[in-house]
Structures are given as structure tokens and as C-alpha cells.
Amino acid sequence: xKKTIRYIFVLWLLATIxxxxxxxxxxxxxxxxxPVAVGMSVSKLNRAVKFAIKSESEGARNLEKxxxxxxxxxxxxxIVGPTKPRGDMTGIIIKNGYIVAEWGEIDxxxxxxxxxxxxxxxxxxxxxDKGQIxxxxxxxxxxxxxxxFDSDHNSKITWDHLLRQxxxxxxxxxxxxxxADRPPKDxxxxxxxxxPLHEPGTFWKYNDVRVNLLALSALHVWRKPLPQVLKKHVLxxxxxxxxxxxxxxxxxxxLMDGQMVQSVSGGGHWGGGMFISAIDHARFGYLYLRNGxxxxxxxxxKDWINMARTPTSVHKGYGYMNWxxxxxxxxxxxxxxxxxxxxxTFRGAGSNIIYIDWENDLVAxxxxxxSSHFNEFIERLLQAID
Numbered sequence: 001x002k003k004t005i006r007y008i009f010v011l012w013l014l015a016t017i018x019x020x021x022x023x024x025x026x027x028x029x030x031x032x033x034x035p036v037a038v039g040m041s042v043s044k045l046n047r048a049v050k051f052a053i054k055s056e057s058e059g060a061r062n063l064e065k066x067x068x069x070x071x072x073x074x075x076x077x078x079i080v081g082p083t084k085p086r087g088d089m090t091g092i093i094i095k096n097g098y099i100v101a102e103w104g105e106i107d108x109x110x111x112x113x114x115x116x117x118x119x120x121x122x123x124x125x126x127x128x129d130k131g132q133i134x135x136x137x138x139x140x141x142x143x144x145x146x147x148x149f150d151s152d153h154n155s156k157i158t159w160d161h162l163l164r165q166x167x168x169x170x171x172x173x174x175x176x177x178x179x180a181d182r183p184p185k186d187x188x189x190x191x192x193x194x195x196p197l198h199e200p201g202t203f204w205k206y207n208d209v210r211v212n213l214l215a216l217s218a219l220h221v222w223r224k225p226l227p228q229v230l231k232k233h234v235l236x237x238x239x240x241x242x243x244x245x246x247x248x249x250x251x252x253x254x255l256m257d258g259q260m261v262q263s264v265s266g267g268g269h270w271g272g273g274m275f276i277s278a279i280d281h282a283r284f285g286y287l288y289l290r291n292g293x294x295x296x297x298x299x300x301x302k303d304w305i306n307m308a309r310t311p312t313s314v315h316k317g318y319g320y321m322n323w324x325x326x327x328x329x330x331x332x333x334x335x336x337x338x339x340x341x342x343x344x345t346f347r348g349a350g351s352n353i354i355y356i357d358w359e360n361d362l363v364a365x366x367x368x369x370x371s372s373h374f375n376e377f378i379e380r381l382l383q384a385i386d
Contacts, residue, residue, distance in 0.1 A: 023097035024295040025286075027239035030279070033098040035384070040095060044384035049091070049101050051380055052366055055373035056089040057350060063111055063268070071269050071349065075189050076180040080249040081265055081272025086110050086350070086368060092282045093381065094289075094363040099282075106278045109243050110367065113348030114322055115281070116273035117266045119230060119246065120215055121163055121321035125304040126233050127221050128159075136160045136307065144220045148173070148213060153197050161200040162214040163320040164312040168198040169210045174252045174263075176270065178209045204315040204329075211266035214321065216254070219263050223256060226264050238283045238294050244276035266321070268349065278365045285346070285354040285363040309344065322346050338379040360385055 023031065035042045060066040064083040072079065090104025127133045133143070136159045141149030149155050154169055161167035170178055179192040182205075187195070215226065222229050227246040235244065248262040249272055255261075265272040287293075292300035308320035316331030317324060324345045326334045336343065340359040347353050351371040355364040355378060364381060366374070 022290060022295075024290075025097075025239060025283070028241075030099050030282075033095075033100055035095070035100045038095040038098060038100060039386050040100060040384045041386055044380070045093070045101055048377060048380035048384055049093075049103055051373070052091055052369055052377050053089050053103060055370045055377065057368045057370050059350065059368075061086050064271075066350075067268065067271065074180050074183050075192075076176050077270070079271045080174065080251060081268070081270055082247050082275075083268070083271045084111060084275070089369065090278045090365075090367040091369075092278055092363075092365045094282055094286055095385075096361050097286070104278070104367070106282075107241075107243075109245070109275050109277050110352075111268045111350075112274045112276055112281070112352045112367075113268040113350055114266070114273075115346045115348040115352050115354060116246070116264075116268070117211055117322035118346040118354075119274055119284070120211070120218070120226070120264075120266045121308065121323070122234060122300065123222070123226050123229050124159065124163065124214065124218050124321075125300055125308070126229065127218060128304060129301045132221050133159055136163070140217050144217050146216075146220070148216070153200075157200045159217075162210060162217070164201075164204070164315075164318065165206055165210065165321070166201050166204050166312060166314060167210055167213075168200060168203050168205065169213055170197065171213075173209050173213055173216065174249050176209045176212075178207060181207045181209050181269070202314060204312060204318065208265070208267050208269040211321070212252070212263070215248075215266055216252075216263045219254070219256070219261065225261050234287070234299055235280070235284070237297065237299055238287050240280040240283050241277060244274065244280055246274050247272040278367055281352075281354055281365045282363060285356050285365060289356050289358065289361070289363050309342075319344070322348075336375050336378055338375070338382055357382075 035045045062085050087108040087110055088104045092106055093101040140157055141155050157167045183192050246264045248264040252263045253260050254263055267273045291302055292305055308323045312318045315329050317327045317329050317335055319325055324347055326336050326339050326341055326343045328335050343357045345353055345355050351369050353366050
């Protein structure tokens with residue numbers, strides 16, 4: 001018994017020492033350090049930042065026009081959620097917990113498109129950690145008192161399938177049919193509804209209708225608006241600002257316990273999604289860099305993070321909702337060649353990217369970068385680490 005108590009005490013002491021060595025920025029503050037203080041070359045870091053700034057996306061700053069030009073050419077592509085014009089090319093570099101570089105408007109609230117999906121999977125993870133979802137391999141239907149999972153095909157869909165975008169759910173949600181999102185270009189629209197079904201778990205398809213179904217399902221589990229859950233359990237504890245907003249659609253309202261509640265969207269494909277600043281993104285990324293622990297308090301379990309980082313069998317480069325792993329789809333090579341195998345990115349159109357690198361104790365947030373230049377930016381950034 002005494003040995004057990006001594007062992008527990010030693011583990012507690014070690015954990016205390018480890019977290020005492022990590023800096024956690026309080027609300028409204030984030031300490032800046034010179035690059036040399038954290039082992040980075042000033043000149044090489046400056047070159048990486050200049051490269052990022054010169055690599056600004058050529059997409060329209062009016063994001064309603066950007067969405068119409070790039071994201072809504074399929075049937076039922078009407079914008080049904082809010083949009084706003086974007087700001088300047090923006091970024092933040094966090095090394096060893098401290099800001100070592102920043103550019104643009106880091107406090108500006110902008111659309112973030114599919115990074116919204118990572119906030120969504122986080123809320124699902126919280127439900128799992130609290131036992132509200134007993135197993136991630138449970139069918140979703142018994143948790144959701146609607147008809148969305150009634151068919152033979154849809155009844156097989158698990159939380160894991162929805163999180164990995166392998167559910168191949170069939171149906172219509174918020175007036176958007178599942179077949180109409182990113183349809184194959186070589187198939188006439190009139191034939192899309194007769195395409196063969198894929199067994200859940202056997203086919204990967206990026207599909208915002210199914211993402212929004214995950215959001216609706218999580219709403220039924222929590223029985224309260226998901227932005228309130230995220231605020232209470234994650235963003236307030238990590239010191240995020242009060243300026244972010246998580247939107248749904250004008251028609252995504254449901255009756256929940258006698259009140260009308262908006263089911264949020266997992267992206268800006270038809271407008272909506274998470275509107276947030278780069279500095280709040282950085283706090284979110286830093287929480288995951290610290291493996292879900294913020295200043296000694298475990299906000300998200302390591303168990304959940306390990307599951308989120310586990311490759312999907314039919315897409316080795318994808319974990320849980322919007323965890324892009326550093327591997328190509330078939331796992332044959334890295335998607336970011338110069339980055340560590342363990343690095344991950346949370347990605348949204350625009351491009352909006354949060355890069356998390358445990359091996360180099362690094363978080364990078366970049367907004368409105370040309371996606372074809374992102375890998376070279378990361379290569380230049382890693383070269384700055386002496």
C-alpha cells in the first residue's frame with residue numbers, strides 16, 4: 001500500500017514539474033519571445049514569413065463570391081448561412097509556447113470554413129469523455145430520436161463512420177441532399193440519385209451534408225447548443241476571446257426541450273460555420289499540442305486525441321473529423337514531405353490551416369494562403385529551427 005501511494009505521489013510530482021515548465025497564456029495575453037530565445041534563426045524565420053505573405057490566396061476577398069465561384073456549383077448549392085468578407089493574409093507562429101512571429105490581423109474574426117469540423121469533432125469527443133457516447137462504434141440511431149437513421153443502410157452508421165467521413169449516409173438535411181455535395185464530375189446530375197450505396201466504413205467521401213448530420217446528432221446528445229458546450233468546456237478554459245461565433249443555417253433550427261435551437265454547420269460550404277480569429281485558433285491548436293491539457297487540467301482526454309490521430313482504413317491521411325495526418329491517402333508517403341510523420345493539420349478552404357508539430361513543439365496558424373504554397377512554407381519554417 002505504501003509503495004502504491006509513493007508511486008502515485010511520484011507520478012503527480014513529475015506531472016507537476018512537466019506542466020510547470022510549459023507556458024499557458026492567460027486570457028487576453030500571450031507572451032512574445034525573440035526567435036533566438038527558443039532556438040530559431042531570425043533571418044530564416046523572417047524568410048518563411050515573407051514567403052507566406054507573398055503566397056496569399058488569389059480567391060475573392062468577398063467570401064460570398066468566393067463560395068459561389070468555388071464551392072457551390074453542384075445542385076442545391078444555394079448559400080443558406082452567413083458570410084463576411086475576409087481580412088488580410090494572417091499568421092501566427094508558436095514555438096515552445098511563445099509567439100515568435102505574427103503578421104496580418106490576428107484578432108480579426110473571419111470565416112474558417114472546414115476547420116469548423118475540428119471544433120465539431122472536439123465537441124463529440126467531450127461527449128465521449130463524459131460517457132454520453134458509450135462507444136464510438138455504437139450506431140448513432142439509438143442516440144438520435146429522429147428518422148435520419150431509420151433505413152437499413154443508415155441504421156448501420158456509427159459515430160466512428162461519421163467522424164471519419166465513411167458513413168455514406170443517404171438522405172436530405174437542411175434541404176441539401178447527400179448526393180448533391182461534391183458530386184462526381186463525370187456523372188449527369190439526373191443520375192446521381194441512383195448511384196450504388198457503399199457499406200459504412202468502406203468508402204471515404206468528403207461531404208458536408210453528412211458532417212452537418214454529425215452536428216445534429218451531437219446536438220441531440222448534449223441537448224443544448226453546441227457553441228455553448230464548446231465555450232464552457234474548451235474555449236473559455238483556454239482563454240479564448242468572446243468574439244468567435246459558430247453559425248448554422250437559416251433553416252437548421254430544431255425544437256429541443258421546448259426551445260428552438262440552431263444546429264450548427266461543420267463548414268462554410270453553404271455559408272455559416274465557425275467565425276473566429278487567428279489568435280483563438282492558435283489557442284485551440286496549442287491545447288492539442290499539449291495533448292488536451294491546459295495548465296494542469298485535462299480538458300480533452302488523451303484517449304480521444306489518440307483515436308482522432310488514428311488513420312482511417314480507407315484514407316490513411318485522415319483521422320477523425322478534419323484531422324489531416326501527414327500521410328497521403330494510401331499511406332505511401334507524407335503529404336507534407338519535410339514535416340515529421342506525427343504532424344497534423346486542421347484545414348479549411350481559403351486556405352485556413354492550423355499546423356501542429358509535437359516533435360518541434362510548434363503551432364502555426366496561417367489564413368488565406370495559397371494551398372499549393374503551404375508545404376514550402378512549412379519547409380522554410382522548419383529550416384528556421386536551429
